[in-house]
Amino acid sequence: MQNEKLRTASLRIFHFAFLIFNFLVRSDTILNTRMSVNQETGISEELRRRFREARRVFVLTGAGVSAESGVPTFRGGGQTAVWKGMPFDKISSAGMLERNLAEVWEWFNYRRDVIESIAPNAAHLAIERWQDRFEDFTLVTQNVDGLHQAAGSRSCIELHGNLWRARCIWCEAKYDLRNGETTAIPTFTCEDCGNYLRPDVVLFGEMLPVGAYELAAAKAKDAELCFVVGTSAIVYPAASLPEIASAAGAYVVEINPEPTPLSNLCDEVIMGKAGEVLPLFEL
Ligand code: BJW
Ligand code: ZN
Numbered sequence: 001m002q003n004e005k006l007r008t009a010s011l012r013i014f015h016f017a018f019l020i021f022n023f024l025v026r027s028d029t030i031l032n033t034r035m036s037v038n039q040e041t042g043i044s045e046e047l048r049r050r051f052r053e054a055r056r057v058f059v060l061t062g063a064g065v066s067a068e069s070g071v072p073t074f075r076g077g078g079q080t081a082v083w084k085g086m087p088f089d090k091i092s093s094a095g096m097l098e099r100n101l102a103e104v105w106e107w108f109n110y111r112r113d114v115i116e117s118i119a120p121n122a123a124h125l126a127i128e129r130w131q132d133r134f135e136d137f138t139l140v141t142q143n144v145d146g147l148h149q150a151a152g153s154r155s156c157i158e159l160h161g162n163l164w165r166a167r168c169i170w171c172e173a174k175y176d177l178r179n180g181e182t183t184a185i186p187t188f189t190c191e192d193c194g195n196y197l198r199p200d201v202v203l204f205g206e207m208l209p210v211g212a213y214e215l216a217a218a219k220a221k222d223a224e225l226c227f228v229v230g231t232s233a234i235v236y237p238a239a240s241l242p243e244i245a246s247a248a249g250a251y252v253v254e255i256n257p258e259p260t261p262l263s264n265l266c267d268e269v270i271m272g273k274a275g276e277v278l279p280l281f282e283l
Helices: 001-033 044-052 094-099 101-116 122-130 147-151 212-222 242-248 273-283
Strands: 057-062 136-141 163-168 172-176 195-199 224-227 251-255 268-271
Touching: 044 172, 044 251, 057 122, 057 212, 094 101, 101 163, 101 195, 122 273, 136 212, 147 273, 172 224, 212 242, 224 242, 242 251
Parallel strands: 057 136, 057 224, 224 251, 251 268
Antiparallel strands: 163 172, 163 195
16 A cells, blocks of 8 residues: 555656656757857857858748738738638638639739738848848748848749739739739730639649749758748648758758747747847847
8 A cells, every 4th residue: 555655656756757857858949048048139149150150041931921011821920811711721722723713813812902002021121131141042932922022032932922923724824913904803814825814822732833842942951051930830842941951951940939840850949020030130
């Protein structure tokens, strides 16, 4: 009896110690308590040094980088995109395009209307300044809003297309919707072949634009420093880019108010808003 009680008590103590240990290991990874971190900026001395000395820098952005401009994210960050009660992964899917092209256009026309009056934020502007700071700088975005370009980023690999463009479902001719008569869509048809146009974005279940992922993967593999900014990192193949960078030896840094499936792979995780954290690197 006495032995049984002793056994239960030691098991409980062991279990409790295990929980504490787990918590410490996890918070150590997430909060970088092992490093010397500046309390005001949250940026470690190690990362500052790497940022000063890096020649090849790679940045992957997601919806969170545009959140502070007022663009709703898809998953994290409070608002989630729903259109007429339909979750975005249904309306933004290849199947929906085949079933109801007109409704897909309505969804994208609505989003263009929202984004039209929106401006780049401090995160887009910081990334724009980085392009002239490093010998080799690569910006890869999953965003379709065009805000990196609006901020002045000259070269941006768009993995998921751009909602300011349409393309012919048959001959793939592209149309700029910034100057076009967008209210005529979806009845507007291709000038070359007469077929319907669709938004020039990559929907779930569709292939990425030819060469875009391959170029991004090559740059990720070559990078010394890789930033993963404002992405939930669950959509592939985009989420594999930081994995490629890490496997090839890059120092990987995540900037996001929430942890993601990539957080544990990262060398540093700065839990904060992109528009607040990114400008701090230049201080
Ligand atoms: C902040 C912040 C602040 C908030 N500051 N941060 C391998 C395994 C399993 C599945 C697959 C796989 N490979 C491929 C698949 C299938 C699928 C996929 O990945 N599914 C997963 C969901 C499981 N992938 C595909 O279908 C891709 N195609 C493909 O792989 O082709 C080959 C193939 C073809 C056929 C069969 C099989 C393979 C195409 C993916 C296309 C994604 N398209 C969308 C919609 C674009 C059009 C539109 O705009 O409507 O792209 S989906 C949506 O998700 C959009 C985004 O670009 C993408 C990523 O989202 P993102 O950017 O990460 O945003 P959120 O909202 O998820 O996260 C925001 C983050 O910001 C959060 O973490 C917040 O905390 C943070 N945040 N405020 C910093 N101020
Ligand atoms: Zn055509």
